[in-house]
Amino acid sequence: MGAETEYGIHTPGTNTFNATWLSTQVVHAYSQETGHRAAAGGETRWDYTDEDPLADARGWVVPRDEAHPSQLTDVEPELTAAQIALEGGETGGRDPGPLMMNMVLGNGARLYVDHAHPEYSSPEVTNPLDAVRWDAAGDAVALAAVRRIAATPGLPAVNLYKNNTDNKSVSYGSHENYLMPRQVPFRDIVTGLTPFFATRQLICGAGRVGRGQDGSGSGFQISQRADFFEAEVGLETTIRRPIINTRDEPHATSEKYRRLHVIIGDANLSQVSNYLKFGTTALVLDMIEHGTAPELQLADPVATLRAVSHDWRLAKTHPLSNGRSLTALQIQWRYLEAAKAHAAANGSSHPETGDGHTADVLARWEQVLTGLGTDPMSLAAQVEWVAKLKLLQQYRARDNMDWKDPRLALIDLQWSDIRPEKGLYYKLLQRGAMERLLSDADIARAVEQPPQDTRAYFRGMCIQRYGANVAGASWDSVIFELPSQRRLQRVPTKEPLRGTRELTGALFESSPDAQTFLGRLLAGAG
Amino acid sequence: MASQEQKNTSSRTEEEQLEDSPLPTPAPDSGAAQAATSGVDDLLDEIDGVLETNAEEFVRGFVQKGGQ
Numbered sequence: 292m293g294a295e296t297e298y299g300i301h302t303p304g305t306n307t308f309n310a311t312w313l314s315t316q317v318v319h320a321y322s323q324e325t326g327h328r329a330a331a332g333g334e335t336r337w338d339y340t341d342e343d344p345l346a347d348a349r350g351w352v353v354p355r356d357e358a359h360p361s362q363l364t365d366v367e368p369e370l371t372a373a374q375i376a377l378e379g380g381e382t383g384g385r386d387p388g389p390l391m392m393n394m395v396l397g398n399g400a401r402l403y404v405d406h407a408h409p410e411y412s413s414p415e416v417t418n419p420l421d422a423v424r425w426d427a428a429g430d431a432v433a434l435a436a437v438r439r440i441a442a443t444p445g446l447p448a449v450n451l452y453k454n455n456t457d458n459k460s461v462s463y464g465s466h467e468n469y470l471m472p473r474q475v476p477f478r479d480i481v482t483g484l485t486p487f488f489a490t491r492q493l494i495c496g497a498g499r500v501g502r503g504q505d506g507s508g509s510g511f512q513i514s515q516r517a518d519f520f521e522a523e524v525g526l527e528t529t530i531r532r533p534i535i536n537t538r539d540e541p542h543a544t545s546e547k548y549r550r551l552h553v554i555i556g557d558a559n560l561s562q563v564s565n566y567l568k569f570g571t572t573a574l575v576l577d578m579i580e581h582g583t584a585p586e587l588q589l590a591d592p593v594a595t596l597r598a599v600s601h602d603w604r605l606a607k608t609h610p611l612s613n614g615r616s617l618t619a620l621q622i623q624w625r626y627l628e629a630a631k632a633h634a635a636a637n638g639s640s641h642p643e644t645g646d647g648h649t650a651d652v653l654a655r656w657e658q659v660l661t662g663l664g665t666d667p668m669s670l671a672a673q674v675e676w677v678a679k680l681k682l683l684q685q686y687r688a689r690d691n692m693d694w695k696d697p698r699l700a701l702i703d704l705q706w707s708d709i710r711p712e713k714g715l716y717y718k719l720l721q722r723g724a725m726e727r728l729l730s731d732a733d734i735a736r737a738v739e740q741p742p743q744d745t746r747a748y749f750r751g752m753c754i755q756r757y758g759a760n761v762a763g764a765s766w767d768s769v770i771f772e773l774p775s776q777r778r779l780q781r782v783p784t785k786e787p788l789r790g791t792r793e794l795t796g797a798l799f800e801s802s803p804d805a806q807t808f809l810g811r812l813l814a815g816a817g
Numbered sequence: 818m819a820s821q822e823q824k825n826t827s828s829r830t831e832e833e834q835l836e837d838s839p840l841p842t843p844a845p846d847s848g849a850a851q852a853a854t855s856g857v858d859d860l861l862d863e864i865d866g867v868l869e870t871n872a873e874e875f876v877r878g879f880v881q882k883g884g885q
Contacts, residue, residue: 297884303875310882407882458876463884528885554885682864685857697873704879705868713867722860 292569293415294426295466296558297408298433298709299452310407313449317409318402319391320439321432337393337403338765338781395764397755398428398740399747406529408463409433409451414747415470415766415787418648419570421742422467423562424729428737430560434709435738453558454497454707455515458506458700462519464528465558469551469573470543470787475580480551481524481535483584487575487626488534488555489596490619492517493605494659495568497557498676500683500694500703502601509694510601511683513676515557517600523592528554534592542766544785551576555596560707560716561675562728567659570652574630583633585625588612603680605663620663627656672726678719679706749790757805773806780809 300317302308393403399414411429416422433451440449456462471480492514499515502508512518525533538552553572559565578584589595590610598607599619608616617625631653634640639649655673662670671681683699686692692699708714711721719725741751746767753761753769762772762779771780784790802808869875 299879299881301879301881303869303878306878306880406884408884452879457879457881459880461881461883463881466885529883682860685861689857689861697876698868700876701868701872702864704876713869715864715867718860718864718867722863724860 292417292419292422292470292573293413293468294422294429294569295410295412295464295468296426296429296453297405297410297463297465299454299457299463299707300408301450301452302447303450305447308447311404313447314404314407314409315391316440316446317433317436317449317451318394318404320436320443321402322391322394324435324439325397337395337401338763338768338770395750395754395761396432397751397758398425398738399742399745399751399754400425400429400432402429402432406463409436414741414751415745416742416747417744417788418646419566419573419652420648420728422569423565424733424737425742426559426565427562427729427734430709431734431738434711437710450713451709452704452707453560453709454704455558456499456504456506456519458499458501458704460505462504462516462532464516464554465556466528467553467556467569467572469553469576470541471549471551471576472580473541473545473547473549475549477537477549479579479582480576482588483579484575485523485534485592486585486587486589486622487572488553489589489592489609490599490622491568491571492557492596492600492676493619493623493663494571494656494674495557495559495564496600496674496676497559497561497564497707498679498703499600500699506700511603511680511694512600513603514596514600516555517596520555520593520596528552534596543787548787557675558707559675560714561673561678561725563655563659563673563726564675566728567652567656570648571626571630571656574634574649574652575626578629578633581633581637583629583636585629587617587622587625603676605667620660623660627653627660630656672724675716678716678725679703682706682715682719743792743796744788746784746787746790748792749784749795752795752799756799756802757808760805771805771809773809775806782809782812 300310300313302313393401395401401412403410403412411432413422413425413429416425430453433453437449437451440446455465496513497515499512500506502510502512502518504518520532520534522531522533524535524537525531526537527533528536528538532554534555536552536554539549541548541550543550556568559568575584588611590612595609598609602619605618605620608618609622610616631640634645634649634653638644639646640653642650659670659674663674667677668681670677672678679702683702686699686702690696690698702715705713706715711717716725720727741747750764750769753764757771760771760773761769763770767783767785769782769784771782773780798808798811802811
């Protein structure tokens with residue numbers, strides 16, 4: 292799984308700067324911060340080749356792992372994860388120019404400019420705590436860029452916000468990605484996920500002041516994003532946003548996997564909300580894969596999504612297709628009960644022999660649903676919308692403000708300022724009022740280091756160790772440019788769980804330079 | 818409660834009224850309530866100190882281009 296965060300970008304006091312240009316300055320500033328980027332002498336180009344490299348490499352790839360995996364027992368496993376495909380191309384041909392649009396980071400993440408926002412896409416991880424860890428690392432990356440810009444003469448001060456709307460009809464996304472077996476019918480995914488997605492905002496909504504896309508309606512709502520969704524299923528992500536997005540770029544072996552691209556979530560600063568967002572969604576997807584998801588059908592998912600968001604008192608019921616109705620909390624309980632049974636049956640939640648995180652996700656999910664049913668405010672340290680609402684209500688009580696007061700809108704906005712001295716979430720965190728799952732030191736390590744148990748390790752280590760010779764990279768490739776070679780060398784990484792430290796760590800350790808590293812990969816000798 | 822279904826009888830229209838209903842406040846004479854109140858005061862004072870000046874103008878100026 293992985294997370295993508297588009298940050299809101301703002302220069303206080305002026306709107307004259309081009310948002311895309313400002314976003315390039317964020318990427319550029321971060322490149323100035325990191326030594327290995329300077330070594331590469333420019334940006335790491337993203338490899339936009341979306342086709343299977345087997346198809347576009349004009350016949351001279353060596354797809355041994357994909358064609359005959361059982362016949363490669365004489366080869367070290369790391370080598371099968373990194374078959375070399377050579378792709379024609381001028382070496383050093385393209386000048387990145389002054390506007391830096393893209394970076395691949397030493398922690399395996401991507402930092403780039405997308406739709407006039409700086410975006411951080413986390414490296415691939417295998418569990419929800421790591422998803423929180425490397426998503427939070429993105430906030431630290433963004434903060435480092437903001438600091439750098441602030442210290443650079445001639446540049447305007449830039450603020451970044453981890454939110455999802457400007458309350459003036461514009462929304463920008465925080466996406467999740469989940470790897471799924473391709474054989475799961477997409478219809479089952481839609482059926483199983485839609486009621487869950489309409490209601491999971493109870494545990495991971497970030498809270499919003501204002502209603503409607505332009506925020507002109509008065510009042511609080513649970514989700515940043517709910518009012519921007521207009522369709523049940525579709526391909527678009529910027530217009531007529533659908534609850535279930537059908538984009539299908541697996542960034543992996545496409546016969547085996549699909550990448551479920553989830554666009555409905557709010558960006559989360561609360562670690563517990565973020566953790567439950569990934570953890571519960573992964574569990575529901577696993578249930579869908581195995582046919583154990585609850586059978587529920589909302590009569591009108593889009594209307595329900597909004598109604599749930601607007602009903603922060605959790606009082607309403609929502610019509611099902613069968614003529615009955617359930618509250619959002621009841622729908623979440625249905626999913627939790629099914630997930631508990633599912634995980635108990637497959638052993639993943641077993642305290643000793645389980646996978647180490649399912650039991651914790653289930654326990655926290657139950658704790659949150661129980662709290663929402665008894666005293667929602669008791670969850671102010673865990674659930675982001677509750678934390679924000681509590682602060683807003685404290686202000687309203689002290690200063691007798693109604694929901695139209697601009698200070699409440701400012702609190703909503705400044706909640707997500709990524710600077711610890713300005714961001715209100717961070718103020719609560721510093722006071723111990725928000726629960727931590729990870730220390731600042733944990734997050735700082737994730738800024739520098741990739742996850743060890745996915746191909747992000749391979750990507751991140753290539754950047755860290757051989758960055759000067761990496762001409763480009765993508766989720767499923769790293770492209771090397773060696774002085775001794777006329778052609779670029781493209782290493783496909785189509786298997787997300789290959790390229791791990793276990794499989795490639797020794798090869799990195801024993802290869803002092805890119806030439807040696809690639810030579811050993813090609814020769815099949817670790 | 819997990820598996821209970823109910824007829825949809827509570828379709829609320831008084832949303833805006835609920836929005837402005839008074840907040841529950843602790844009884845003023847309890848020691849715990851006073852401690853809680855002073856904690857809240859302290860928090861809000863701290864946040865007052867970091868909030869951007871001129872809220873209305875700042876919020877109006879936060880304009881974003883479209884995203885995903």
